[in-house]
Every structure is written in C-alpha cells, then in structure tokens.
Amino acid sequence: MGVFMITGSGSGIGAALANHFAARGHELWLLARNESRAKTLWAQFPQSRILVADLAVPGALRGSLTAEVLPQRLDLLLHAAGVAESGRIVDVGAEVWEHTLAVNLIAPAELTRLLLPALRAARGQVVFMNSGAGVNAPPRLGAYAASKFGLKALAETLRAEEHEYGVRVTTVYPGETDTPMQVRLHEQFGLPYESETHMSPASVAAAVGMALSLPRDATVSDLMLRPGY
Structure with a gap:
C-alpha cells in the first residue's frame, strides 16, 4: 500500500x-x-496522520511542516x-485575489516543493485537482480562473522538471460536481441547484483512482471529467 498526502479532505x-484511498488500505496523511x-x-x-498547516499562508508552510x-x-x-x-473584476478587491491565489496556487507550489524529496524517493505522483x-x-x-490557469502551468512545468526523477504529474479537470462549493456558487449567481445534474464526488475519486492505476510506463497527464446526464 502507498503513502498518500491529501489536502482539502474535509x-x-x-x-x-480520502474515503476512496482509505478504503483501499493506503496510509493517509491529511492537512488541516x-x-x-x-x-x-x-x-x-x-x-x-493529521498535519496542521494553513494553506492561506503559504509562506508559513515551511515552518509548520518541518x-x-x-x-x-x-x-x-x-x-x-x-x-x-x-464577482466581476470591477468589484473584486485585492484581498480576494490574494487569498484565492494563496490557497489555489502558491500553497500547492510550496507544498510540492517541500515534499519533492519524498516524492522522488518513492518515484511518486502529484495530482492537481483543477x-x-x-x-x-x-x-x-x-x-478563481486565474488561479486555476496558473495551476495548469505549475503542473506542466513540474512534469517537465521532475520526469528525470520518475515523478509523474496529473491534472484533473472536473466539470460540475455536487459539492458545497458548487452549492455556494449557484447561490451567489442566483441559479437553481439540481444535484442530480452534477457528478458525485465519489465518481471523480473513482476516475482519479483509475488514472493512478496505470503501470509505470504510462501516465495520464490531463483528465477531463464531465457530468454524464
């Protein structure tokens, strides 16, 4: 069984x-x-194993995760x-941009940097949920879109740089999924929410598991998922 670290597992x-991989006996390290x-x-x-680190403050990760x-x-x-x-560009202030980029882009970059020695040692894999x-x-x-475009660039650069160390990199692009974030965004946009027209998080997890199951001679670099309804 493998050693897996997952952010956003709450x-x-x-x-x-986290449920998908725990059920398969993997050792989970989760960030809170x-x-x-x-x-x-x-x-x-x-x-x-639970580690405490605030992704909203990427500069503090090195001190929290020694x-x-x-x-x-x-x-x-x-x-x-x-x-x-x-929010429209005209209405969104710097604090929203700073917080969004910190959590969605800068923290993944810093956390990956800190864990690259362990990933190289295991010839492991990095998955970015885009x-x-x-x-x-x-x-x-x-x-949000800017942070996710940046995350795509981070994944592509990491893939190119870490290929020689055997580290594989996958980016997953889920369409509308039945999550609290989707519910909140629908409310903010004033749109009706119909959970049955969305993918379930379990289906997304199953797709990620499938991508990770490939033999060492192949990798899924980009995985696009859409609701099947």
Whole structure:
C-alpha cells in the first residue's frame, strides 16, 4: 500500500478521495488548517496522520511542516483544497485575489516543493485537482480562473522538471460536481441547484483512482471529467 498526502479532505471531492484511498488500505496523511479542523478530520479518518498547516499562508508552510514531521517517502501528493469567490473584476478587491491565489496556487507550489524529496524517493505522483475554469475562464470568476490557469502551468512545468526523477504529474479537470462549493456558487449567481445534474464526488475519486492505476510506463497527464446526464 502507498503513502498518500491529501489536502482539502474535509469535504467535497477531497473527502471522497480520502474515503476512496482509505478504503483501499493506503496510509493517509491529511492537512488541516487549524487544530479544531484537525480533530474533525481525525474523527472522519481515525487511521490517518493529521498535519496542521494553513494553506492561506503559504509562506508559513515551511515552518509548520518541518522535515521531521513529513514522510520520508510519498507515493502520492494530491492537491484537492481550493476556494472560489464570485464577482466581476470591477468589484473584486485585492484581498480576494490574494487569498484565492494563496490557497489555489502558491500553497500547492510550496507544498510540492517541500515534499519533492519524498516524492522522488518513492518515484511518486502529484495530482492537481483543477477545474473547467482552468481551461475556459467564465465571467464573475476571474480570480478563481486565474488561479486555476496558473495551476495548469505549475503542473506542466513540474512534469517537465521532475520526469528525470520518475515523478509523474496529473491534472484533473472536473466539470460540475455536487459539492458545497458548487452549492455556494449557484447561490451567489442566483441559479437553481439540481444535484442530480452534477457528478458525485465519489465518481471523480473513482476516475482519479483509475488514472493512478496505470503501470509505470504510462501516465495520464490531463483528465477531463464531465457530468454524464
């Protein structure tokens, strides 16, 4: 079984991924933004290791996640944490841009950097949960789309740089998925929400598991998922 680290495992796709891999016996390392959240995660996943680090403050990750507390070998680093706020460019202030870019882009870059020695040791894999907004930027989601376009660039650069060390990199672009984030965005846009027209987080997790199951001589670089209804 592998050693897997997952961010954003408290709800939505991240929780589904944690459940998927826990059920298959993998050793999970989960990130919580504070001690209170850590207790909640431990109750959900009592067999996991919980590390406390706030992705909204990427510059503090190195101090929070010292080499002594990180795994020495890591088979999978899965970035599922993310934030989204709607608003037109004319209305969205710098604080929204800073927070969105910190959580969605800068923190994944820094966390990956800190864990690259462990990923190289295991010839592991990095998975970035992106979004359809990382391919086509919609109106009123400028900061979110910019962070996801940046995440795409991060993945492509990482793939090129780490190929010689045997580290594989996959970007997943889920379409509309039945998550708390989707519910909140529909409310902000004033749109009706119909969960049955969305993918389930479990379906997304199953697709990620399938991509990770490939033999060493192949990799899924980009995985596009859409609701099947």
